[in-house]
Amino acid sequence: MLAMSKAIVKTRFAPSPTGQLHLGNLRTALFSALHAWSVGGNFLLRIEDTDAERSQAAYTQALQADLHWLGLHWQEGPEVGGPAGPYLQSERAAVYAGYYRQLRAGGQAYPCFCTQEQLAATRAAQRASGRPPRYPGTCAHVSADEAAARVSAGEPHTLRFRVPAGELIEFDDLVRGPQAFRSDDIGDFVIRRTDGTPAFFFCNAVDDALMGVTHVWRGEDHISNTPRQLLILRALGLREPRYGHMALIVGDDGAPLSKRHGAMSLDGLRELGYLPLAITNYLARLGHSYAEDGLLDMQALAAGFDPARLGKAAARFDRTQLDHWQRLALAATADADLAHWAGAACAAVPEARRGEFLAAVRDNVLLPEDVRFWAQALFAEPAFEPAAQSELAAAPVALFEAALQCLPAHDGDFRGWTKAVGAAAGVKGRALFMPLRAALTGHTHGPEMARVFPLLGQQRVAQRLRAALARI
Incomplete structure (x- = not known):
């Protein structure tokens, strides 16, 4: 790993522990880390686990283990601590409560008593008339006294951010250049759910500011979130990070990557036998180009990372390319590590001959299942093709x-x-x-x-x- 100096750049990876890590969010984590390390900065991990129904502690532990397995060791966050903790959003309710009070006191947020059925009916009517669906401000004009009485009476409600009218929200995207959004196209949005938990727009932006994140890397599908988050940060007087929205990973048909394209979770790739070095070298070149074509360790990947080399076009997932990096990674693997990687796939080979066997088949295998294939072919009964x-x-x-x-x-x-x-x-x-x-x-x-x-x-x-x- 590159030596860490006083942090000028701080990036973060902020996953929700609701499932296994897939290639899209793994690439986000990798690019975030490489950018920070390329300039001697710090990489932060934050767990966004405010969705109590879907978040699981097991997923939190698994994603941390996955990142370590890949070599993405964070300098601030769970396990290592830091000056801006806690780093699990489920433990930051008191922090958010103070900022909710600040927004309400300034008239920049208000309780919304609209039910899901009412909101769905409104959206349907807007679509039917050819208008984009957005909140019409139904509760924006409820008096403070009436709102307080309804809240005191226990009426379910969310908290909405009051979007100012007639403003142009601008920012310079690290990938896509100057961006501008009209506030009049953004309806007042929910920043606290009915159950009292913070909405993504709110806690994600607030925590980036409080944790000193300077650069946020995420997929281009988040670009419409950015003006909302900038409005929140400006209303609270908090520091704004730079945002970079990367092109999405797609399949051969141009559709967002999914299992039908042969994509897998990291857990699935690891079970098949793909090596960390193969995965990181492949992901580092999905939408980003390197001057060096060969296999690079994490330090070299960081040294060669340059945000200016990020492309705007969609990055296509290609299993053949992943296999290419797997072959190079296997060729660079020490004999002892190769034997550990092959593991039970060598069961048919007498233990005394396993080193000799692996040396013989090294160039002809991609995954442990290939090792098993040749072990059976050479030491059991061959199946004639x-x-x-x-x-x-x-x-x-x-x-x-x-x-x-x-x-x-x-x-x-x-x-x-x-x-x-x-x-x-x-x-x-x-x-x-x-x-x-x-x-x-x-x-x-x-x-x-x-x-x-x-x-x-x-x-x-x-x-x-x-x-x-x-x-x-």
Whole structure:
């Protein structure tokens, strides 16, 4: 990790613990961290768990473990503390209450007694008349005395922010440049729910200010939230961060990424066997370009990160590209770590041969399921693919008879053995090597036979050659 200096830039990742982390919010976390670290700043983690019905402590623990697994270690937040805690929004009710009082005292917020049914009917009527749905201000003119009496009587209500009329809300987006929104297009919006919990617009903006966040990175689907949050911050006299709205990740059809595009949660990718280094290198290049094309560790990813290199066009998820980075990450993995990664996939391989086996198949595997495939092919009964069966059917019987005859003199020496077999049977090139590969592995492609041959051992090689003869 880059050495931390006095923070000038502070970014944050603020997930809601309502499910597993997916590639979209993982990329947000990664870009936020890389931006901070690229300039010697700090990366903050905040848990936005105000939705009591959907938030779960198990998800909170899981997302923190996921971030650590990826190498995204925060400098401020849960586990490590900091000057602006607590970092779980469920523990910050007293903080929000003070700012609600401030807004109400200044006439910038008011109780709203409209029911969900009334609001739904209003929106339907607006759509039917061709108008955009927004709150019409039904409760904005309820007198202070009447509102207080209704609140005292226990009537359910939310708290709405009073949007000023006739204003232009402007900000310079880190990705999209100058942005402007008319306040008259924004209806008074809820900042506190009926159950008393803070709405996203409110607590998200307030906490960014109070925690000293200087730069907020998020998806472009949040851009319409920004004018509302700027109105809140300005009304409270709180510092405004810079906002950067990144292009969304989409599938091949241009639609937002989902499971039907082959996307997975981080937990799903980890279970399949994708390595952290592969995932971070892939995500770091989804919508962001690097001058360096090779595999980079987290420090190098941070050093090469530049907000100016973020694209405005949608970033397309490509499983093939993820697999590319997985191959590079596997190639860079130490032998001991590779053995741990393969784990139970090597069950069919004698323990004493596992290091030799993994060295042989390293370049031919992408995930542990591929390791299991070759373990079964080499140390159990191979399942002959159709192409291998065709190779065996077309090969001369004399080839396998010669292979058996030459075997005792070339134990473990594939090159010497094949040279002798070719001379004895009168074949060479593909006609020599492909049938032998098919007979010994059941497949026409795979690990180098010079490594596979000694792994199989003379007895197993002889058994498979006799089986090939029986097949033809």
